[in-house]
Amino acid sequence: MNSPWYAKTPDERLFPKIEKDETTDLVIVGGGIAGIMAAHYAIEKNMRVVLLEKNHIATGDSGATTGFLTRLPEGSIVALEKLYGPAFVRGVLDASGKTQKYIFDLITSQHIDCDFRICNSYIGSYKNNDPVIEEEWTVIRKADDRASLRHVGELTGSPFAEAIGLAEEGSMHARAFIRHMSLALVKKGLHIFEESEVTRFETTPTGATAYVGSLAVHAQKIIIATGRPHSYFTELQTLVTQKLSYVVSAAHSQIPLGDDLYWDTSLPYFYYRKTDPHTMIVGGCDIDAAQAQSQNAFPKIEQFIKTRLKLDNPRDSYTHMFKWSGSLFETNDNLPYVFAHPHEHGRIIVITGFGGNGLVMGTLAAEISIALARGEYTPEQKLFSLERSNTTIAQVAKTSSTTSTIEKVKTFVPFAPISEFTAGKPIMKNFGEQHIVVFKVKEKYFAMNNTCSHAGGSLADGSQTDTTVECPLHGARYSIETGEVIGPPAIRAQQTYKTRVTDNVVEIEIEKMVVIPVQLSARSTIPRIRRWPYILLFGAIAFLIWAIQFLLQFYWLQQGEQYISLVRSFALMGASLIGLALFTSAIFKWFPKTARYWHLRRYLGVAGFIFVSLHIASVYQYYYDYNLAEIYFSLNPLENPIIFGTIAYPILFLMALTSTDWAVTKLKPRRWKNLHRFIYPAYISSIFHFVFIDPELFTHLPGQVLLVITLAALIGQLYWFFKTIAKRHFQSLGTFVGFTIIFITFIISALAYSAKLFPWQR
Numbered sequence: 001m002n003s004p005w006y007a008k009t010p011d012e013r014l015f016p017k018i019e020k021d022e023t024t025d026l027v028i029v030g031g032g033i034a035g036i037m038a039a040h041y042a043i044e045k046n047m048r049v050v051l052l053e054k055n056h057i058a059t060g061d062s063g064a065t066t067g068f069l070t071r072l073p074e075g076s077i078v079a080l081e082k083l084y085g086p087a088f089v090r091g092v093l094d095a096s097g098k099t100q101k102y103i104f105d106l107i108t109s110q111h112i113d114c115d116f117r118i119c120n121s122y123i124g125s126y127k128n129n130d131p132v133i134e135e136e137w138t139v140i141r142k143a144d145d146r147a148s149l150r151h152v153g154e155l156t157g158s159p160f161a162e163a164i165g166l167a168e169e170g171s172m173h174a175r176a177f178i179r180h181m182s183l184a185l186v187k188k189g190l191h192i193f194e195e196s197e198v199t200r201f202e203t204t205p206t207g208a209t210a211y212v213g214s215l216a217v218h219a220q221k222i223i224i225a226t227g228r229p230h231s232y233f234t235e236l237q238t239l240v241t242q243k244l245s246y247v248v249s250a251a252h253s254q255i256p257l258g259d260d261l262y263w264d265t266s267l268p269y270f271y272y273r274k275t276d277p278h279t280m281i282v283g284g285c286d287i288d289a290a291q292a293q294s295q296n297a298f299p300k301i302e303q304f305i306k307t308r309l310k311l312d313n314p315r316d317s318y319t320h321m322f323k324w325s326g327s328l329f330e331t332n333d334n335l336p337y338v339f340a341h342p343h344e345h346g347r348i349i350v351i352t353g354f355g356g357n358g359l360v361m362g363t364l365a366a367e368i369s370i371a372l373a374r375g376e377y378t379p380e381q382k383l384f385s386l387e388r389s390n391t392t393i394a395q396v397a398k399t400s401s402t403t404s405t406i407e408k409v410k411t412f413v414p415f416a417p418i419s420e421f422t423a424g425k426p427i428m429k430n431f432g433e434q435h436i437v438v439f440k441v442k443e444k445y446f447a448m449n450n451t452c453s454h455a456g457g458s459l460a461d462g463s464q465t466d467t468t469v470e471c472p473l474h475g476a477r478y479s480i481e482t483g484e485v486i487g488p489p490a491i492r493a494q495q496t497y498k499t500r501v502t503d504n505v506v507e508i509e510i511e512k513m514v515v516i517p518v519q520l521s522a523r524s525t526i527p528r529i530r531r532w533p534y535i536l537l538f539g540a541i542a543f544l545i546w547a548i549q550f551l552l553q554f555y556w557l558q559q560g561e562q563y564i565s566l567v568r569s570f571a572l573m574g575a576s577l578i579g580l581a582l583f584t585s586a587i588f589k590w591f592p593k594t595a596r597y598w599h600l601r602r603y604l605g606v607a608g609f610i611f612v613s614l615h616i617a618s619v620y621q622y623y624y625d626y627n628l629a630e631i632y633f634s635l636n637p638l639e640n641p642i643i644f645g646t647i648a649y650p651i652l653f654l655m656a657l658t659s660t661d662w663a664v665t666k667l668k669p670r671r672w673k674n675l676h677r678f679i680y681p682a683y684i685s686s687i688f689h690f691v692f693i694d695p696e697l698f699t700h701l702p703g704q705v706l707l708v709i710t711l712a713a714l715i716g717q718l719y720w721f722f723k724t725i726a727k728r729h730f731q732s733l734g735t736f737v738g739f740t741i742i743f744i745t746f747i748i749s750a751l752a753y754s755a756k757l758f759p760w761q762r
Helices: 033-044 077-084 086-109 131-143 174-187 234-239 289-294 297-307 358-373 532-557 562-590 592-622 642-657 661-667 669-676 679-693 695-699 701-727 733-754
Strands: 026-029 049-052 117-125 147-151 162-171 191-193 200-204 207-212 215-219 221-224 241-251 261-264 270-276 279-288 319-330 337-340 348-352 404-417 427-431 434-441 444-449 463-465 468-470 477-479 485-487 499-502 505-517
Touching (some): 026 033, 049 215, 077 086, 077 131, 086 131, 131 162, 174 191, 207 221, 221 358, 279 297, 297 319, 337 358, 404 427, 444 499, 562 592, 562 701, 679 701, 679 733
Parallel strands (some): 026 049, 221 348
Antiparallel strands (some): 270 279, 337 348, 404 505, 477 485
């Protein structure tokens, strides 16, 4: 699996490996479009620059691109306007348009041979009155003066019935462009080192250092332009989501397309263009990288070519030439991030999240990064900074050493019983930081490092053919028996491990390493943020509000009934705090600048759980004397609303237990977030509990305040639920889960209404 770009520009090492320590003004990590263009802008400013690439120039995702030079950012323009307003969208398109023209002028002025072509682009639908086209056009027409809405008679060479057209777009052979730029920049003083992987970084208030093994490159600033942020910075990994896009190159005597760029609005969507009069490339079927193994994209694309593009004449069928895939790194709002790492003395600058339109967006991000590195301000910095989405970066302490003694101990450890292995289906397991995959080939077992040496893909998710395995990201192929590279774009062999079978169990030989640091890096001394003063202050305020609740119950509503006052005040306080925690989630989305106070949500939720626990304890003691038979006289929640509370409480306990930074780190952010979505059924259960169990509670002010908070929380959560699933075209798993919860809630409410359980019915 490889792209046609390598036919014209074969993969080879153009520049040397690094062999000694270097000192420079700027280090750039990554030799794709963003890294090379950052070097270009820096050289134009007379900066001394060293660029480090772990593989070869333009062999990552820049070597897999389809070469669309569009100024439109990835994703929905309507969504961007709703998030940030029309002025923001206009600013983004103005900035990307200027960058697009800069690339065009650069290619023309330097006579770069890269199959460059100026053309139009079309975002189209195969039917009239497409709602996506109508909605996007309302925003694009205000933001881009060179855009137009066209219908079937105005779309010669296009399969669309209607489309949004953008004039003065372009396409090119990206590998040819990047290679030309790199060779030209070396003549101007750029130092490029290939096959030189950066493993770690150090920063001080006065400088930064990138390490390639034991070799150091010292600089004033470092720019990381590696698609996904470098793995050394674990705190940055959640900024982007990795997707895969699949592409097929096809030849035909009569390509039914004009010389333009095309995207459609289908799900999954497709994009395509001609590369010459008899060849076209068609891509699409984007999917999260974690689900790559389940994707069967190429047959879908080939079927699309035959049917939609009408290349299905058996007497003149198309010729399949190449097929490949590439990674797309997308942020939550589909715009790039360009920022100085807030915990690295401003010495590390990160550019990431270019999405599917990386040639223009990557170049724009490169220009902004150089301005940041030089301490210069440009208006575009605000558009692409973390501040636009109120994103914060966690402070992570890391210990490394500039020199160290490493002791290695080899030992065989059990991997898996032979009964678990099937030919063609490898098994992957983690042994500390070693990710190892074992393949079965003709009753023999072979083990290697699961992480592809090219771009980090999981070989366990790749395709196995006889004794080779193909990485699912970019198609690098390795020998299963030796780990040697069989096919590009990889250049480094995979580490292999000895295997043996003992008592029907496959064992692998791994190295247990003991690292003795000699000199700790500056990152090991990062101070921890102390939040205890804020927690104590919040606790004091919560206790004061509860005391007022209790006194209100004791002296006015319950007139001296101590136990009832305790039970009700605990219940009202707990339910109100949990409702406020959920409502703040909506507030943070409505007003992104308030999200800096996200810890308040955690404080509210945990405090609410504590008061709920006190409520349960007081009920069990004062009302039932811990008589479970009396408490659970019926398991029908409509007859015994305590059942609703019993359902909610274990979930609330789990939420409170994992409401710590430590839990987020251990569970990983995505898994932690999925776990905390269980708060929604728990909250619905708790609402049914307090609404049905004591209708009199809502005849007084405290209960009415609780109802207002509950209503606000429900409205806020429902609003963002529908907004989110609409943005995803109702295709996500969350859509099904959310509607299931709403349906069950509706059924229970209907049953309760027929039984006259609501307060206003009594």
